[in-house]
Amino acid sequence: MLRLSKRVEYGLIALRHFAAINDSTVCTAKEISQKYNIPHELLAKVLQKLSQARIIQSYQGVRGGYVLAHAPSKIKISDVINAIEHEKPMLAECYADGPASCIIFDDCTIRRPLGKIQKNINDFFHTMTIAEIV
Amino acid sequence: MLRLSKRVEYGLIALRHFAAINDSTVCTAKEISQKYNIPHELLAKVLQKLSQARIIQSYQGVRGGYVLAHAPSKIKISDVINAIEHEKPMLAECYADGPASCIIFDDCTIRRPLGKIQKNINDFFHTMTIAEIV
DNA sequence: GGAAAATACGACCGATTTTATCCGATTTTA
DNA sequence: TAAAATCGGATAAAATCGGTCGTATTTTCC
Ligand code: FES
Ligand code: FES
Numbered sequence: 001m002l003r004l005s006k007r008v009e010y011g012l013i014a015l016r017h018f019a020a021i022n023d024s025t026v027c028t029a030k031e032i033s034q035k036y037n038i039p040h041e042l043l044a045k046v047l048q049k050l051s052q053a054r055i056i057q058s059y060q061g062v063r064g065g066y067v068l069a070h071a072p073s074k075i076k077i078s079d080v081i082n083a084i085e086h087e088k089p090m091l092a093e094c095y096a097d098g099p100a101s102c103i104i105f106d107d108c109t110i111r112r113p114l115g116k117i118q119k120n121i122n123d124f125f126h127t128m129t130i131a132e133i134v
Numbered sequence: 135m136l137r138l139s140k141r142v143e144y145g146l147i148a149l150r151h152f153a154a155i156n157d158s159t160v161c162t163a164k165e166i167s168q169k170y171n172i173p174h175e176l177l178a179k180v181l182q183k184l185s186q187a188r189i190i191q192s193y194q195g196v197r198g199g200y201v202l203a204h205a206p207s208k209i210k211i212s213d214v215i216n217a218i219e220h221e222k223p224m225l226a227e228c229y230a231d232g233p234a235s236c237i238i239f240d241d242c243t244i245r246r247p248l249g250k251i252q253k254n255i256n257d258f259f260h261t262m263t264i265a266e267i268v
Numbered sequence: 269g270g271a272a273a274a275t276a277c278g279a280c281c282g283a284t285t286t287t288a289t290c291c292g293a294t295t296t297t298a
Numbered sequence: 299t300a301a302a303a304t305c306g307g308a309t310a311a312a313a314t315c316g317g318t319c320g321t322a323t324t325t326t327c328c
Contacts, residue, residue, distance in 0.1 A: 117262070175319080
């Protein structure tokens, strides 16, 4: 409950790795998966997502790999989450999917108060960058 | 992802209901489940947990039901979560279950940075009370 | 005393989500 | 041309969660 998904964890670990090494050095998914003991195929897909979101730059072919596309201080945690998960992290489903999704929407009395906590978390993800986790 | 469980939602809704009405009036699980359109059996189980944690007082038998055991301002959100969920809400499993649970524990580089966000959320749950959601 | 109404408790199923794997295709360099 | 890497979809395995059921116990009311 209230847990980050493995995909996001793996993504953050990978991004931290990129940020910790020289900018111009490409890293392959295999390297990272071995170094951090992460399932290779799964990490590969996460990196693809990050690549599509222009957070990292991909180079195909032999001697290919990935490099950060921006400075670590420019990459917000929220960017990473949005790139990997297609729906934003929400305390209650009603926020994410709208009134139709929740059967007790009209009778719900805690949606508004929960918003305070939600906002707080959002702000944190929006403020913190990869540079702060190196 | 990063979502509260239904059990906690239902628990909060029920507690808010208790806080909103007269202190000495007992409410049955059935009443609340009908009013807020919540599955009766599931809510009943949640209320049992809250009763065991001394957050609400139970009265058995016909004309029985539940009443708040303390003033709403004395009931913290974290108390409610702890009562309903046996393990605390944690961004990453490594916090909750210790080193043995996470295969990448030794290689993990994001555990410590994540702690900042974790602490922030914990503080919020520890500060906010039922009185603030009435 | 017995029936009804409520909580108490535990076991269980089913659906959904999440995690992980697999395979084939494409790109690029050696 | 072969090897090494990214791509992308499909699929399988696992875990979690919401919800249900059945039974026991307690208490009040008739
Ligand atoms: S829990 Fe869905 S609207 Fe509040
Ligand atoms: S993800 Fe488990 S230790 Fe970091």
